[in-house]
Amino acid sequence: MKTILIPGGAGYIGSHTVRALVDAGFDCVIYDNLSEGHREAVKGFELIEGDLLDYEKLVQVFKNRKIDGVVHFAAFALVGVSMREPLAYYHNNVTGTQNLLTAMFNAGVKNIVFSSTCATYGDVKTTPINESFLTEPCNPYGETKLAVEKMLKWCDVAYGIKYVCPRYFNAAGAMPDGSIGEDHKLETHLIPLVYRAILKNETVSVFGNDYPTRDGSCIRDYIHVCDLADAHVRALKYLFSGGGSMSVNLGTEYGASVFEIIKIAELASGKNVNYNIAPKREGDPPILVADALLAKEKLGWSAVLGLKDIMTDAWQWHKSHPDGYGS
Numbered sequence: 497m498k499t500i501l502i503p504g505g506a507g508y509i510g511s512h513t514v515r516a517l518v519d520a521g522f523d524c525v526i527y528d529n530l531s532e533g534h535r536e537a538v539k540g541f542e543l544i545e546g547d548l549l550d551y552e553k554l555v556q557v558f559k560n561r562k563i564d565g566v567v568h569f570a571a572f573a574l575v576g577v578s579m580r581e582p583l584a585y586y587h588n589n590v591t592g593t594q595n596l597l598t599a600m601f602n603a604g605v606k607n608i609v610f611s612s613t614c615a616t617y618g619d620v621k622t623t624p625i626n627e628s629f630l631t632e633p634c635n636p637y638g639e640t641k642l643a644v645e646k647m648l649k650w651c652d653v654a655y656g657i658k659y660v661c662p663r664y665f666n667a668a669g670a671m672p673d674g675s676i677g678e679d680h681k682l683e684t685h686l687i688p689l690v691y692r693a694i695l696k697n698e699t700v701s702v703f704g705n706d707y708p709t710r711d712g713s714c715i716r717d718y719i720h721v722c723d724l725a726d727a728h729v730r731a732l733k734y735l736f737s738g739g740g741s742m743s744v745n746l747g748t749e750y751g752a753s754v755f756e757i758i759k760i761a762e763l764a765s766g767k768n769v770n771y772n773i774a775p776k777r778e779g780d781p782p783i784l785v786a787d788a789l790l791a792k793e794k795l796g797w798s799a800v801l802g803l804k805d806i807m808t809d810a811w812q813w814h815k816s817h818p819d820g821y822g823s
Contacts, residue, residue, distance in 0.1 A: 499523040499562060500732065503548055503596060504569030505541075506533025508678050509611065509667055509724055513567060514541055515676075516725035517732070525561055527554070528570065536821040537676045548592030551599070558603035565607040565735065566600060567728055568593065571641070574684060575615065578637035589640035593647065601655050607735040608648070609728050612661040612743060616642040619781060626787035627663075627745060645743055652741045660731035660739075660795075664746040665717040665786050667724055669806040670813035677813030678721075679820030686754060687718070687807070690761045691814040693769055700769060702754050704776035713754035715783040717747040720801035720809070730795040739794065747786020748799040760803060764811040 500517055504510045505526035510533065514524050518541070526538050529547040546553045548570050557563070571589045572578065578585045593610070600608065615638030616631045633639045644661075651657040668687050670677030678688050686700075693700040705712040727746050752760075758769045791797045817823040 497521060497523050498564040498736070499525060501525050501527055501557065501561075501563045501566045502569065503527045503566070504533065504571065504611070506530060506535065506538045506543065507569055508680070509721055510569035511537035511676050512671065512721045513569070513725040513728045514538060515671070516722070516729045517567070520729045520733075522732075525557070525563070527557060532681060534679060534821040548595050549588070551595045554595055554599045555602070558599050558605070563603065563605050565609075565732055566596065566605060567609045567611075567732060568596060569611045571611065573613075573637060574682060575635045575637050576684070577682075578635050578640070582636035585636045585640050586643075590643050590647070593644045597647065597651055597657065600657060601651070606657055607732070608657060608659045609731045609735070610644060610648060610659055610661045612641050612645060612663045613638060614663050614665045614745070614784065614786065616645065616663060620784070621781070623783050623785045624749060624787035625745065625784065627743060627790055648741070658735050658739070659741045660735060661743040662724075662727055662731060662746045663743055664724055665719060665784060667721050668718045669720040669722065669801070669809045671722065672809050672812075674812045674816050677810065677817060679817070686757055687761070687810050688814065690758055690769055691765070691811060693771070694761065694765050694767045695814060695818045698770065700758075700771045701774040702771050703774050703780060705773050707782040709753055709782050711753050711755045714780055715751035715753045715785070717749070717751050717785045718757075718803060718806055719746060719748055719799055720806050723799045723801050727791065727795065727797045730797050734795055742790075742794065744791050744794060745786045745788050746791055746797070747788045748802070749786060749788050751783060751785040752803050757807075760807045761811070764807045765815070
């Protein structure tokens, strides 16, 4: 049985991926500082509380355990905060990953799946987006993710460390059994905000209603978190079977508008959503949808769960956990 180290494994996507990896026959060691992750999300799994910036502790993990591969989720991921605090983002996301790669190299670990983002593409003008598009991030968050991708490229050249960087779009949903789900300290994602508006009688903001789209609101590619977890498992297996390094898009290849999300949330919950129309946010493209052909060709992966699954599973989680893991 191969042992996988999962920095950030107590977070939203990480905790779902831990379960998928265990179901696939891997042994998982979660390494998380719990600044954004939740101990409750990985109850019953091995958790080492630690930070990638603590290099000596990281080295001890590799010394004490025979690690065969890494799936890396430990990054700051709020675009707005990154604009205000770029140095903090570079320190955590880039320096932290440098520590991880150095420890991997010294321990002879050659395979890593790095959780990347479509923010590496920046303010694209056309969709669907494929991997040949220019990478021109328009915020420090995207820049730090791209910086890590470039660092990985040169680690492959120099040390033979192979990598897959899944660039995904809008992660959403929850485990169908309602056991774990989305709980961020600062919530910026649309679907949790919509359900919070329902549960707490709040109002959600729709940023612009006159975009050149079918209903005037922005369209995004929402992908079920369990599909994302499956893709990370496939990426790891691809590397263990000798696959070459690559960055690869993950998405459903179709998009949903903000108003469509609100409508489906009302159907899933049986309740009305209070919303207001707010000014457009600078840099928000009208449509962002993935071209996921490369993932299908290289990983044998495509999304199998649709928007109805996302919204139903997310509602079950938020309804039973109105205050997240603190409920």
